[in-house]
Amino acid sequence: MKAEKISVVIPVFNEEAVLEKLFERLIPVMESLHRDYEILMVDDGSTDRSLEIMKEHGGDRVIIVELTKNYGQHAAIFAGFENSEGDIIVTLDADLQNPPEEIPRLISVMEEGDYEVVGSVRKARKDSVFRKIPSRVINALTRRITGVILSDWGCMLRAYRRSVVDYMVSSHEHSTFIPALATSFAKRITEIEVEHEQRYAGQTKYSFSKLITLHFDLITSFSEFPLKLLLYLGFIMAFSGVGFGIFLAVARLYFGAAWAAQGVFTLFAILFFFVGTQFFALGIMGEYVGRIYREVKSRPPYTIRRIY
Ligand code: UDP
Ligand code: MG
Numbered sequence: 426m427k428a429e430k431i432s433v434v435i436p437v438f439n440e441e442a443v444l445e446k447l448f449e450r451l452i453p454v455m456e457s458l459h460r461d462y463e464i465l466m467v468d469d470g471s472t473d474r475s476l477e478i479m480k481e482h483g484g485d486r487v488i489i490v491e492l493t494k495n496y497g498q499h500a501a502i503f504a505g506f507e508n509s510e511g512d513i514i515v516t517l518d519a520d521l522q523n524p525p526e527e528i529p530r531l532i533s534v535m536e537e538g539d540y541e542v543v544g545s546v547r548k549a550r551k552d553s554v555f556r557k558i559p560s561r562v563i564n565a566l567t568r569r570i571t572g573v574i575l576s577d578w579g580c581m582l583r584a585y586r587r588s589v590v591d592y593m594v595s596s597h598e599h600s601t602f603i604p605a606l607a608t609s610f611a612k613r614i615t616e617i618e619v620e621h622e623q624r625y626a627g628q629t630k631y632s633f634s635k636l637i638t639l640h641f642d643l644i645t646s647f648s649e650f651p652l653k654l655l656l657y658l659g660f661i662m663a664f665s666g667v668g669f670g671i672f673l674a675v676a677r678l679y680f681g682a683a684w685a686a687q688g689v690f691t692l693f694a695i696l697f698f699f700v701g702t703q704f705f706a707l708g709i710m711g712e713y714v715g716r717i718y719r720e721v722k723s724r725p726p727y728t729i730r731r732i733y
Contacts, residue, residue, distance in 0.1 A: 430461040431532065432511030436501035437479070438469040440519045442626035444478045451517075451525040452484065458529055463488055465505040466519075470495035480733060489733040497635070498581075499603050499642075506590045508732065515584045516603070521625040522551070523582035527617075531584045534617055541611035543584040544604065546577040547621035556629070563640055567605055570647045575616055578604050582619055586611070602643040649715045656708030663701025670694035 433455065437444070455462045466479050467490045479489050490504050502516055513532060517523050527545070535543045550557060560579050567578045585593075585607055592610035593603065608614060631639070644651065673690050 428460065429512035429536075430463070430510060431455070431458065431528075432505075432509035432514045433462065433464045433528070434467065434502055434505030434509060434514060434516050435464065435519050436467050436469050436498045436505070437471060437475050437519045438495060438498070438501070438630045439471045439473045439475060440627060440630075441471075441473040441475050441478055443520050443624075444475060445482055446625055447519055447521055447525070448482050448484070448487075450521070452486070454525045454528055455486070458532070462486060463509070463511060465490060465509055467501040467505045468492060469498070469501035491730045491732070493730045497639070498630075499601060499639075502581075502603055503594065507594050509590070512587050513584055514587065514590050516581050518581050520627065522622055523580065524620050524622060527582060527619045528584075530617065530619075531582070534615065535584050535586070538613070538615060540613045540615050541586045541589050542607050542614040544575050544577070544614065544616040545580050545582045545619040546616050547580050548618050550621050551623045556631075559636065559640070563643065567602075567643065567647075570605070570644070570650075575604075575608070575614065577616070578602070580619070580621075583607075601646050602639070605643060605647055645718075649712070652708065652711040652715045655704060655711050659701050659704030659706070659708050661701070663698055663705055666694055666697030666699075666701050669697055 433451070435447075440447075451464065455464070464483070464487045466483065466487055468476050468479065470492055476489070476491060479487065483489065488508065490508055492501060492504060496504075505516075506514065513535060515528055515531060517525065517528075523545070531543050531545065534540065552560075564576065564578050568575070581604075583604060589607050589610045593606055596606070670691070673694055
């Protein structure tokens with residue numbers, strides 16, 4: 426029963442300052458489990474010495490997947506998933522914000538509770554306010570979109586069963602948010618509380634625009650709500666245009682021609698109606714575009730240069 430292999434997947438983008446420390450802490454933890462394991466380091470197009478450091482200090486349990494350019498954290502994790510062999514796959518950030526010491530607990534919770542996904546909640550989150558506030562909004566939004574009550578979607582310290590990872594890999598989506606995607610392929614999901622630390626060294630690899638892209642990906646790949654919004658907006662506008670027109674006609678009969686300002690108001694009513702129908706039409710087009718968008722998502726999410 427205890428023979429299941431563990432894969433640890435870590436995306437790396439310009440993390441030269443933390444990698445040695447990461448191996449120093451992660452490898453003893455993995456050894457202490459006394460079972461088969463592998464560590465997949467995905468070099469997400471780093472331009473610093475990350476790759477050399479990984480080759481030098483990784484040891485024989487470390488597999489390095491080198492991507493051709495920077496595809497983003499989630500695409501990098503996918504590259505790791507696809508090249509992993511473990512029965513349980515753990516994802517982790519390279520910057521040591523998620524302590525590797527929590528991995529054994531993550532795995533034991535998964536095995537004892539027969540869970541398919543074990544997420545984690547950051548007990549005391551050590552990030553700037555600018556990083557925390559958007560996260561809070563996104564957490565609430567993701568709960569609504571996916572309908573799964575998890576409290577911390579951003580924390581990447583998570584464990585997945587092989588079956589869930591296989592489904593994710595076979596779904597061929599190139600812009601996606603892994604913790605949310607995983608929930609659609611798992612039935613038993615739980616969360617545990619974990620420590621959170623300051624980034625060990627270096628800067629956050631998420632610029633403001635990268636953060637926006639990530640969250641836009643999250644919303645657009647799990648719901649078509651933004652498109653529906655257009656449709657609703659158009660409908661409401663056209664409807665209020667008609668309502669306004671009726672009101673004007675009644676008021677005109679009641680108060681006489683002078684009240685209606687020589688038909689200026691009527692013009693507004695007509696305008697409202699047309700603007701509304703235009704939005705509506707745009708919304709319908711958007712629906713179709715959305716469907717096409719879903720179809721074309723099958724483009725490869727990353728390209729690997731070499732595996733060490
Ligand atoms: N990362 C990556 N590609 C990117 C951005 C980030 O592989 O384009 C990795 C990064 O090396 C780290 C993890 O994703 O291992 C989380 O990034 P970071 O710590 O900068 O994000 P934050 O903690 O600020 O959310
Ligand atoms: Mg970090």
